[in-house]
Amino acid sequence: MKKITILLSLLVFVSAYSQTELLKSKGVEVTYQLIKEKETRNKNKFIMMVSVVNTSNEDYYYTVSSNANTRILQGDGFVKVKVRNSSGWLGDGKAITGEPTEYVTVDNDYLYVIKAGEMYNSETTFRIKKNREPLITGNFTKTLKTLEEFDLKVDATMINGDWISSCGNIRITLSHFAANEKRREYILQTVNGKQFTWIRNSENSYVREDNTGYSLTFNKDAQTFTYSSEDGISCEWKK
Incomplete structure (x- = not known):
């Protein structure tokens, strides 16, 4: 009986929000879902699950720059999701990343792909002050294009x-x-x-x-x- 009571308490304590659409471009949809994991006297702790799915029939690509003469990439994400009233680092945003490819442009930028029909997931936690609702925003940080739109280096x-x-x-x-x-x-x-x-x-x-x-x-x-x-x-x- 004690085990059942504890389990019921945990189920009541963790509350889930519905899936919410945040962004959409060229059939690439960004959604998120929140779960309130813990309440304390001053703050609430949430789990945020972000999903990106390419619902189109096209693979989409974006460029990632690298330092000269190296393959140290600079900013490989294409979507950034922010919790603007978070008390932690998520106020600066969390980047979602596609898949690296071997394609390189004539400007020595590397291409990442969001494949048609594929889903890309990310999960993180954050805290906000008690009695406040999370303020979630997002934006595409890269321009999505088909492979034919890039001037690729012959390699x-x-x-x-x-x-x-x-x-x-x-x-x-x-x-x-x-x-x-x-x-x-x-x-x-x-x-x-x-x-x-x-x-x-x-x-x-x-x-x-x-x-x-x-x-x-x-x-x-x-x-x-x-x-x-x-x-x-x-x-x-x-x-």
Whole structure:
């Protein structure tokens, strides 16, 4: 009987609030739910559960800056939720973060993704003065875009793997290598047991190391290469 009485007391003591919609943009919805966990003479303690769900059919991305020449990221959240009358650090806000990707923009910003249909949750506690209701606000701190809206840097994520040439349906394997102190950025092509090295000579184009009459031009939007030879042959490579 004593155990039952204690359990009933705890159930009465913890009171839950309904799920509340806070923000919405491009089908990305931010909601929160509060649970009053504890009451004291001067303050009430709450649990806040924040959920972000992408209800659209599109993956959305946002940029995260990094320090020059490093991958130390600065502010990787895309939503900030604040309890404005909190007596603790939550008055400054809590950031919600998407998933990191391997995509990098030409400005050396890294992309994070909020995947279609995925939910991202966060839970924290805070205290406010007794007899006051929590004042919850939020905002999107990043602009959400589709992947096509970013000017991406050509890197291993895009290049590495098998490609099929429109000329003869030939399978080609490409491997991307970043620039280092000894040489410029290049692509290693393997086809029919032979290897060729393509040196980057502009943002989206490469020339063959042993013969600059051969070139590759990368179309970032279509994710294809155009191969051109000095004798006028032109082929399209697709993954």
